[in-house]
Amino acid sequence: MEKRCIAVIGLDGLSFTYLNKLMDNGVIPYMKHYIYNSSIKRNLYAFPPVTPQSWTSIMTGVNIGKHGIYGFIMYDDQHNPKVFNAEMLGHPRIHEMLSLIGKKSIVINPIPTYPLYPIRKALQFSFDFFTPKPSYTPSRAKKYFRIMQSLFKDLSKTPEESLEIAKIHVELYLQLIEELINKEDYDLFWINLRYPDSMIHMLKDPHILSSKIFKEEMEIFRNIDRIFKTLAENSLNTVIVSDHGFSIYKYVININSYLYRNGFITLRDEAQTSDEIHGSLKKYKDIKTISWKKSVVRILRSPYLRFLGRFLKNIHNRISKKPIVIRFPVVDRRKSKAFAGTFYSFNVFVNDYNVVDSVITSLKNLPGIRGVYRKEQLFWGPYLSRLPDIYVEPWFDKGYYVFNTREIDPQNAPILSRKILPHHHPLGVFIMKKWSYGELPDPIPNYLVTNLIMIDLGVPISSEADGIMILRRALGKKPLVTSKYLTKWGIVMKLRKSLRKMK
Numbered sequence: 269m270e271k272r273c274i275a276v277i278g279l280d281g282l283s284f285t286y287l288n289k290l291m292d293n294g295v296i297p298y299m300k301h302y303i304y305n306s307s308i309k310r311n312l313y314a315f316p317p318v319t320p321q322s323w324t325s326i327m328t329g330v331n332i333g334k335h336g337i338y339g340f341i342m343y344d345d346q347h348n349p350k351v352f353n354a355e356m357l358g359h360p361r362i363h364e365m366l367s368l369i370g371k372k373s374i375v376i377n378p379i380p381t382y383p384l385y386p387i388r389k390a391l392q393f394s395f396d397f398f399t400p401k402p403s404y405t406p407s408r409a410k411k412y413f414r415i416m417q418s419l420f421k422d423l424s425k426t427p428e429e430s431l432e433i434a435k436i437h438v439e440l441y442l443q444l445i446e447e448l449i450n451k452e453d454y455d456l457f458w459i460n461l462r463y464p465d466s467m468i469h470m471l472k473d474p475h476i477l478s479s480k481i482f483k484e485e486m487e488i489f490r491n492i493d494r495i496f497k498t499l500a501e502n503s504l505n506t507v508i509v510s511d512h513g514f515s516i517y518k519y520v521i522n523i524n525s526y527l528y529r530n531g532f533i534t535l536r537d538e539a540q541t542s543d544e545i546h547g548s549l550k551k552y553k554d555i556k557t558i559s560w561k562k563s564v565v566r567i568l569r570s571p572y573l574r575f576l577g578r579f580l581k582n583i584h585n586r587i588s589k590k591p592i593v594i595r596f597p598v599v600d601r602r603k604s605k606a607f608a609g610t611f612y613s614f615n616v617f618v619n620d621y622n623v624v625d626s627v628i629t630s631l632k633n634l635p636g637i638r639g640v641y642r643k644e645q646l647f648w649g650p651y652l653s654r655l656p657d658i659y660v661e662p663w664f665d666k667g668y669y670v671f672n673t674r675e676i677d678p679q680n681a682p683i684l685s686r687k688i689l690p691h692h693h694p695l696g697v698f699i700m701k702k703w704s705y706g707e708l709p710d711p712i713p714n715y716l717v718t719n720l721i722m723i724d725l726g727v728p729i730s731s732e733a734d735g736i737m738i739l740r741r742a743l744g745k746k747p748l749v750t751s752k753y754l755t756k757w758g759i760v761m762k763l764r765k766s767l768r769k770m771k
């Protein structure tokens with residue numbers, strides 16, 4: 269087959285430091301050669317450096333205020349949490365736009381990955397990235413989907429589970445891509461992979477970012493190099509992009525602990541502990557919880573007896589099948605004046621608008637915080653009202669990170685120093701083999717990616733596309749735009765939603 273237009277490989281959490289480590293160790297010889305000969309090598313800027321919102325910006329060409337996906341967990345008007353999904357999208361992604369002008373796409377793990385809507389001239393597959401159920405569309409894609417099924421017939425297995433599974437996972441992706449490349453035509457081939465992100469989180473070794481290299485890690489990236497080679501050799505242009513990078517952190521800021529201490533949070537007791545991370549709103553079943561208010565817990569947590577409390581807990585956990593966990597009160601999202609989104613959210617929701625300024629002033633006094641912003645200072649667009657009101661930027665480069673819990677231990681300080689751990693950083697990578705236009709800034713904002721690819725394809729970008737000033741400078745003229753994508757896609761989405769309601 270002739271060379272097709274453009275291929276994109278998305279590598280979650282890839283930073284230049286990590287990429288250099290792989291290249292220096294000879295793990296990715298083909299990619300190394302390719303990167304060396306690429307015309308664009310830029311840092312990519314993503315704030316917040318969180319997977320759902322950053323990939324969605326990368327794939328739509330717009331900022332969070334225009335696509336509306338602001339995190340893993342989205343809250344409705346009643347503050348009920350819901351895992352982000354494609355129904356919440358406010359702007360079409362690149363393959364959805366290309367389909368409207370008759371261009372062909374093959375997309376693996378389009379984010380949000382779920383649900384997958386049938387799109388004309390597009391083969392789509394969702395395997396991971398918080399996909400509740402692996403799926404594909406249209407039905408003729410089944411023969412390719414089957415290649416991955418040997419892994420995913422057992423849905424309990426996810427690539428995050430072990431390096432062994434991750435290795436098989438990438439081998440299967442390689443087979444899938446070779447099949448697709450040999451048999452299918454495309455204008456755009458886009459694949460997002462969970463690496464190195466899932467591996468770094470799994471190993472939790474700070475040295476993995478720049479020096480240490482694991483055997484399985486090498487095998488995984490040797491196959492990613494083969495995937496890249498297959499894509500690059502069959503396409504006129506190829507892009508490597510990541511949604512954020514990684515760095516190492518020594519301090520963890522719990523914004524909710526701080527807001528609680530400053531009187532913005534109301535706590536309430538909850539019967540059970542629940543976990544709202546990574547797409548699963550699951551309740552713990554296999555643990556026994558005991559309220560922090562119980563007098564025995566209080567006594568054993570006092571400074572003099574803490575060691576004894578810990579000792580007794582360890583003994584209990586060793587002999588009992590149900591380990592014991594102290595149950596702390598949780599943030600009452602309805603009654604609190606302001607609260608932070610749980611876990612790795614760099615934001616604060618404000619219920620009482622009279623306190624916005626005092627929350628901002630208060631957060632600015634917290635050490636380790638570089639900036640506190642009203643959402644409209646960072647984002648713009650029709651979905652701004654949906655977004656959390658305040659964004660908090662820690663001093664990433666001084667070793668501060670954010671981890672907000674929904675449970676509050678009233679004894680805990682808002683900033684905890686812990687052993688050094690790797691976690692997300694706002695700088696990812698953007699590498700493009702061919703770029704026929706002028707200079708681009710460094711770093712480039714994440715929402716620029718889709719627009720650069722569409723310009724390379726010679727098609728108009730969305731009239732809502734962000735980064736127009738940068739593009740105008742690089743092109744020497746105003747880029748070609750159209751409002752057709754958004755209006756046509758909007759009509760189809762409305763139809764789908766009303767059809768679903770009728771069911």
Ligand SMILES: [Zn+2]
Pocket residue numbers: 280281318319465511512
């Ligand atoms: Zn990510």
